[in-house]
Amino acid sequence: MKHEDWMRFALEQAQNAFDQDEIPVGALIVHQGKILSLAFNEKEQTQDPTAHAEILAIQRAARKIGNWRLTDATLYVTLEPCPMCAGAIVQSRIKQLVYGATDAKGGAVESVMNVLNKNCWNHKVDVIAGILEEECAALLKTYFQNKRSKP
Numbered sequence: 001m002k003h004e005d006w007m008r009f010a011l012e013q014a015q016n017a018f019d020q021d022e023i024p025v026g027a028l029i030v031h032q033g034k035i036l037s038l039a040f041n042e043k044e045q046t047q048d049p050t051a052h053a054e055i056l057a058i059q060r061a062a063r064k065i066g067n068w069r070l071t072d073a074t075l076y077v078t079l080e081p082c083p084m085c086a087g088a089i090v091q092s093r094i095k096q097l098v099y100g101a102t103d104a105k106g107g108a109v110e111s112v113m114n115v116l117n118k119n120c121w122n123h124k125v126d127v128i129a130g131i132l133e134e135e136c137a138a139l140l141k142t143y144f145q146n147k148r149s150k151p
Contacts, residue, residue, distance in 0.1 A: 003076070003098050006030055007132045008077045010100070013040040013053065014139050020045060024139045027053035027077040029061040029070065029094070036073065053077060054085035058092050069093045078120040078136040080107035080129070084114035089125055096126040100136030 006028065013026025017040035027035045037060035042051040054077050062068045074096040074097060075089060081099065086108040089097055097109070097116070108115040116125045 001033070003128060004078045005130045006074075007078070007098065007100060007109065007136075009035065009038065009115060010078050011132065011135060013038055014067070014078045014136070017041045017053070018047070018139060018143055024143050025053045025079045027057040027075060029057050029073050029075050031061075031065075031073040036064050036070075040062065050084065053084050053090055054081055058088050059092070062092065071095060073077045076131075078132075079103055079140065080109050080111055081115075082106045083108040083113065083115050089124055090116065092123050093123050094125060096128070098131055100130070100132050101140060102129065102133075 002046060009028050010026040011027065014024040017026060018024035022041040022044050025038045028038045033134060037057045039053045039056035039060060041053050043049060058074065061070055061073065070092045072095050075094050076098045078100045080103040081089060102111050104111050106112060110129065116127060
């Protein structure tokens with residue numbers, strides 16, 4: 001499958017978040033052509049500030065394989081990761097990050113800062129940005145427009 005195909009799974013997860021009144025970010029981890037985990041933001045329903053889609057996907061994938069090292073895995077996420085999530089990507093040894101929309105206010109891969117800077121860490125993460133960017137951004141835009149229009 002192509003990156004766009006996998007990102008559609010992440011978009012489905014983002015839609016699940018949207019439907020549950022969570023910020024619509026979805027993620028999945030793929031290893032050897034199979035999905036290890038799926039997740040979406042759950043901060044509101046769990047009241048956990050760390051319940052970002054990426055963190056949940058990483059935790060679930062690690063539990064599934066019984067190893068915190070997710071080497072040779074690819075993380076797909078609809079929004080550029082924040083500093084916390086970018087740090088978790090490095091710590092879990094994910095090989096590749098593929099994301100959709102950039103986050104001009106909180107992105108920690110290219111927009112605001114670069115936590116994945118290849119010169120800082122002994123683990124290198126390959127990054128591909130902008131996959132289905134318009135679709136990923138549109139869902140977020142709609143969510144926040146709806147939030148602003150409610151009294």
